[in-house]
Each structure stands twice: as structure tokens, then as C-alpha cells.
Amino acid sequence: MTSSHSVRSTPTSHVVGRVDDLPPGSSTFVPVGKFGVGVYNVGGEFRAVTNYCPHRGGPLCVGRRYPVIEPSEPYQFEVSGEDEILKCPWHGWEFDLRDGVSEVGTKRIRMHRVRVEDGLVILEGV
């Protein structure tokens, strides 16, 4: 990590990168914890997700991001947002990155706190 800042990684917090390098829609991966953690910029807010799908344990952070396909009338498609959904590459389970809840049912992905300090994105509690 860049050394011109006073913020440093500690055993339970990790400097992920510079805010300027993670614009909305982008993400990065931090190889910490048992599975690693993906850090996503969702509309200007950061979300950190354990790379483990609660459905069958797939590598969730390998999955792509999609807009929300809303419940709709038959034969209509209502698409909203841009990249709020993270879809597991194994079985296609969808999770809303904003709250971590699956689009179907009540499965929840493991999320971690992220703070921004001194222009840096810092992952906590892993």
C-alpha cells in the first residue's frame, strides 16, 4: 500500500486501496480470512462480501454484477439500477449488494464493515 498516508493495515483492518481507484461499479478483492473478501463500490458506497455463497459455498466474488430485475407482470421485464446484484457463478443465486439478502428466499451473504478515511478504503473485522 502507498506509504504517503498515515493509515496502516492492522491485524483486523486492511487498507484496500484508494477511493479514487475504486469508482462506482468497480470492485477489488482482498485475500484475507478463510475465503477472501470482495469489496464493491455500489453507487458510491462500499460493500465488503465474503467470497462464499450461502447456497452451496461457491466463490461468490467470481460472479458478475447485474441490474435488479424486479418482480413484474407476466411477459414484462422491469430492470432497475445497474450493478446492485451480485450473482454467484455456480448456481446463479442473486444477492443485493446493498443489504446482502438474496433476491429469492432469505439467504444472506456475509458482509463486513468498510470505512473511508484519508482517501483510503479500509476493510474492518476480517
Added chain:
Amino acid sequence: MGTDTQGVVDAAVHPRMLTSQQIYDYLRQPYSGLVYNSPNRFFHPTPTGIPPFGEWLEQSRPDGEVVTTSAGTYTAREPGSVPARTHEYLRANGVSQAVLNPTLRGLVPAADQGSAICSAYNEWQAATWLQDESDGLRFLGTIRVNPMDPEGAVAEIERWADHPRMVQVGVPLESHHPYGQRYYLAIWKAAVAHGLPVAVKAEGGVGVEYFPTMTGMPRTHIEFSALHRDRFFFHLASFIAEGTFDRFPDLRIVFADGGFDMLTPAMWRMDMDWPITRTEVPWVKQVPSDYLRQHVRFVTNRLEGPPDSEPETVVEWARRTDAAHLLVYGSGYPVWSSARPDQILPALDDEDRDRILWGNAHELYASRLAATR
């Protein structure tokens, strides 16, 4: 509460015309001048094997009865065609109301002729069996429509919707597309508009429908009998996936020829696939199996499910499959495999059996039954 006071509702009785020629009383030109190859168009030899009518219960076979209709007098030839014999069977079963659903033997190539045949069967029901008012036993009718002709089907529903004894719309199991597809929407819309459930019934014939199995024509009766009802599930999956139930919250589908035993495992699969494929069908807003109680019933059949010799398995399976809410008793008379009420899940408790033998049918046909009293 009990069948003694309420009377069993038989949701599947298949009345048959007195002879193979009687249909011409109810067809008009040009269709009265066209050959219609009915009503014994069935090629898988049934196990009872009593020629020429082994497909039917022997007790339903006419014995020289002469029946007079408004269109003419006939010596009855076809099994299941004599109302008095049907009365006898139904009375012995404690039946107070029986839903008639004639067997049309599958699709014919000419859609207009197919619709004319449906009309003829409806006129015949109204002119004969539905006129039959005998002590404590009432016949109710099915508005048969041709799914190959949705426009004609809607017209046929409109024609009979106000008839006090017509309680449902009837279509064959053997259609050319799964029933959820948009081709049929107008038919279901008309049925819902008149509060009529839709019965899907196996015709057991070989018209111009597709093979009864996905791999082709089975050679033997055991294959046909065991497997042809799988097609119910193709229709059900289509109704769910195409959003037909979301589009028509009041649509009720009655699968009127067994097939219930494979429903639950098939729904497990669909439930499993739904979270993964939701974005393909975002209009499906519930877990697929959650649509069943609101929209789907199956008529009983004694040739399926765990054997009665294992009552604990029967009870457990009935509980897991929601049989007490999804099953509606129907004898299937005069088919050789007709089932009496005492042959339907004898291991269940009285409350569940009451639901199956009349309670669920009363819910299903409630508005229509009230209107006929």
C-alpha cells in the same frame, strides 16, 4: 360432518353416447356430413380384456336398454351410455352430485370440426344427462372446448356460461402446446370471467395429438397407463412459469385423471430451480409449489401412490403431498379402473377423507353449486 349427510361429490364421471352414431343428432352441416371416428379410438389393449369393450367396467355395458332422447330412440350400445346404470353405480357410492366430463378421444386435424364436436357434446349433455333429475342425485356438466381453436372455445364458453348445470370448462390433456403459453390465454380469461374451473382430462385416444411419451409411442398398455399422465406436469409447469396464475388469480385448474403421485417430486425440482432462474420469469412471485393450493386440484385415481398395504406410508405421503387439500374424488366411471370412495386412501382420517370426497369439490364448484340449488 360426514358423507352421510353431505353426499359424495364425484368430480369425474365420463358419460358416453348411446351409439357411435348418436353424435350426428347434435352436429349440423357441414360437420354432420363429415366422418368423425369416435368413440372407441384407443389402441392400448386394456387389461380387463373383455371384447369388444374391455376398456370399460363390465357393469357399465348395456344389456339391450332402450333410451329415448328428444332427438330419437336408441338401443344403447356403448358402455357407460345408460344413465340408469350410472345412477346405480353412483348411488352405491353415496354420490349426491356428479360432474360429467365426456371423453372426446383427442384432437382432430380440422380445428373447426374439433370445435363442432365439442359443441355437439355440450348440446348432448344439456339435452340428455343434465335433464336427468332423480332422487338425491344431480348431474353437473362440463363445457368442452377445443384448445386448437381459442376463439371458438371462448364462444363456446360464452354460449353455456349461464347454464345452471355447467360447472367447469373442459380441455384435453393432449394439446399441441403446454397450456400456460399465450396461445390459450383467451380461453382461461373467459373461464375465469364466469367463475368456471378448467378441467384437463386425458382422452386416452389417438387423434392428431403428440405421442403419449416424450420418446415415442409405447407399445404396451402398462407403459401407457403408467406414464401418459406425466403430461399433467408439463401443463402445470407451463401455467406456473408463464405467469398464467399471476395473470389470473382466480384461475382454477383441475387435473382430472390422476397423476397426483408424481406432483410432489416434480414440484421439488421446480422449487429448486426457481431461485436460480427467477430472472427468466420475474413474474413468478412465489415459490412454484406455493401456487398449488390456490390454483390446482387433482382428481383421485386408485392406480397410484403408495400401496394401501402400507398404511403408515400412505398417511405420511398424503401429509407431505398436501393430499387433503389438493385431491378431489372422482370415480372415472365407466373406465375399467374406476375407483369407489372406499378405495381412496382408506388409511386417512375422516376429516381428510371428507375433504377429498366432497369438501374440496364444494369449494371448487361453490359458486356454481349454490346457483343450481
